[in-house]
Amino acid sequence: MTFESFFTAQSYLLWATFVIALVMGAVVNKTNFCTMGAVSDAVNMSDMGRMRAWFLAIAVAMIGVVVLEYAGVLNTGDSFPPYRSGQLIWAENILGGLMFGVGMTLASGCGNKTLIRIGGGNLKSILVLLIIAVIAFYMINPFPGSDQTLMSVLFYDWIRPLSISLGSSQDLGALVAGDSAPTARLVIGLVLGLGLLFFVFRSADFRGSFDNILGGLVVGLAVLAAWYVSANVSLDLDGESYSLQGYVQQWDFLADSAAGKPADSRPLSTQSFTFINPMGQTLGYAASGFKTTLLTFGVMALLGVIAGSLLWSLVSRSFRIEWFVNFRDFLTHVIGAVLMGFGGVLAMGCTIGQGITGTSTLALGSFLALGAIILGSALTMKVQYYKLVYEEEASFFKALLTGLVDLKLLPERLRKLEAV
DSSP: OEESOHHHHHHHHHHHHHHHHHHHHHHHHHHTOOHHHHHHHHHHHOOOHHHHHHHHHHHHHHHHHHHHHHTTSOOOTTOSSOTTOSEEOHHHHHHHHHHHHHHHHHTTSOHHHHHHHHHTTBHHHHHHHHHHHHHHHHHHSOOTTOSOOHHIIIIIHHHGGGOEEOTTOOBHHHHHHGGGHHHHHHHHHHHHHHHHHHHHHTOHHHHTOHHHHHHHHHHHHHHHHHHHHHHHOEEEETTEEEEHHHHHHTHHHHOSSSTTOOSOSGGGSSOOOOOHHHHHHHHHHHHTTSOGGGOOHHHHHHHHHHHHHHHHHHHTTOOOOBOOSSHHHHHHHHHHHHHHHHHHHHTTSOTTIIIIIIGGGTBHHHHHHHHHHHHHHHHHHHHHHHHHHHGGGOOHHHHHHHHHHHTTSSOGGGOOSOOO
């Protein structure tokens, strides 16, 4: 996908992203692919159907990425965000993942599900989106008239020093094999991916579920397609080849004028779907008066998912306006949105951004964030369940300890409430 004009190449990237996201949004709505729902089904009903669909998406994306990388048509080493950075921000991955997992449970869905629900007519999710967008924007961008961000004020000084340097890259292939990382990535990715596929399809119930198979397959392929497209759009200028990011970095030497220069070159890097930081990008794009210089992959991905979900809602006649039931419902969603905003940026991604896109790169931090998201969500569900069943008898502390026991993270002798 080589072009002779930067603006033609950029337009292709943005519209290709929109189309891929639109297909994903429609299919996710149709199949009810939902990572929070997957955790809920597994924790509350011992139903692994949607969890297997999620694992199928991870397997498809992971196998696709390692094969394409080995073939030399994809390189996620310099991606945006930098999943494989040699600096392992493990504390941020874990804390952010826990916060995000708790938040998505309180707010009725992860970042992707929030967009799907908006497309389906859920007005509650619009509020969730706006709150996440404001927090995500100011976690990265300074307050007006200041050089301080929410990240620098609340987190950076105490949490970033906890990071660990792992050399040139934190992906499993580099950590295991060093200079032989490309081959190691292929082997590790295939072993993990095929192992997940075996686990997924060993279930006869799953094999008989068209929607779960379709949802997992399409989400995994969408993540892979976005990786491929963003990595392979390039410019050919008088025999010299440039990536979109490389062109912007040399704009003053290559372009005829400053008109249309993107505000930041990083969002033109190789990347795939994630939805928390793009919510902040979309807020910045809208607040600027929709300047084209702030139109990014992330913004188009967000709009595409909403459009795809809306399209399916209209076709299937499932579009329904939904609002808060009461003030408690409103407050719960606000708290959840706040936690998702902070957690999604700290963890450097959401259930799609780290759980599928990040893990497809075999980045260690992505696996840490994924585990923390699942734990945070599962534990929140346990606490909610015990407080619902036992009411006044179940303090938060008792419900928390009992939930940890149920999840096999504490010994049985520490149980405070009888299992129900």
